[in-house]
Amino acid sequence: MIDCLCTGFPGRGRRYWAQALTRLSQRPAVADFPRYGLALEKSGRIVGVVMTLYSLHAGRDGDEVRCNLSSWSVDAGFRPYAAKLVGALLRQKGVTFTNISPAPATLKANEAIGFRLFSNGQFAFVPALNPVRRSCRVLEARCDLAEMALLSESERYTLSEHSALGCLSLICVCDGAVFPFVVVARRIGHGLIPCGQIVYCRSPADLGRCAGTIGRFLLRRGILLCLVDAKERIPGLFGRHFPNRGLRYFKGPKPPQLGDLTFTELVIFGP
Structure with a gap:
């Protein structure tokens, strides 16, 4: 094989x-x-x-x-x-x-057998440029972390499993609410530029709300730039939308939401 x-x-x-x-x-x-x-x-x-x-x-x-x-x-x-x-x-x-990673030569074949786009671009942004809210803090997810209890059972499982697979599983606590994120470190630009790919977030709005705090956390780990699947520019984030990059296809009853690449090859096999 x-x-x-x-x-x-x-x-x-x-x-x-x-x-x-x-x-x-x-x-x-x-x-x-x-x-x-x-x-x-x-x-x-x-x-x-x-x-x-x-x-x-x-x-x-x-x-x-x-x-x-x-x-x-x-x-x-x-x-x-x-x-x-x-x-x-x-x-x-x-x-x-x-x-989530179709070769250019297979795009027509994918469409011929019924696959459709659920994401047609990437949004590159620098989260550290966002202001930091005084009420926000970021924690690395751990089973014994009290804030884990504020998440749903499925989100606790997602954070724990992705942490075990080498991802950064984070909880942003902001104004008493908790927001889960999963980031996988990868390199772009022929392997020269380190960045963080957002593997899970509930919504683009959550990214905008927590970006500044997460950005400072990622900076301490050598990550300045982040990428997230997006069909258009995400309001509140400092960056640029790149259409026709990182095409994601699906076939079946329910497309994944944007920003959800959990348990895919990017995580399990590695970038």
Whole structure:
């Protein structure tokens, strides 16, 4: 499987894929859905693969199942079977599928099989430029933190799990209210510029409210710039909207909200 992935994604090394498979093996299974994904086999050799990251998300009507399709790779001689490989997964009912890192060459294929955009751009901003509210403070989420009790059960789980996966799971306490955030450190600009990708926030308005306090916290960790999925400029933040960057697609009953990349490849496999 790793050989096939290395062929399809030459920019990633064997260590990256070995870690990805190890982390998938450690994730809790979701019902009877595939733990790793599906493979295309020919004479005992894997010639195609699509990896699946299933997770449960709390919704108004109960838990919703999402599946982040990732690392879709088929060897050159077997490309006609590529759509069938994914098609076998898409027949699952009640699942919202996402593709958060489509290769440019696959965009038409994605749309042909029913994927639609839920985010068509990135907003880059410098949170430290926002003023700091005296009543606001930022805490790193921990199981024994009293403020964790003020969050919903699903948000406590999200913060704890993402912290264990190496993300910055934060709670901003402002005027007696609590706001959860998850940030993953990554690099852009050919790996030269450190930044923080917002993996979870309840709303863009929460970012604007807590940006100054979070910005000072991130500065102490060497992060000046942040990115968040956005369809337009976010009022109250100092930055710029970049359309057609970081395209995110979905297929299924309910698209994820903007700013929610929880339990996707960006977190579990790493940026």
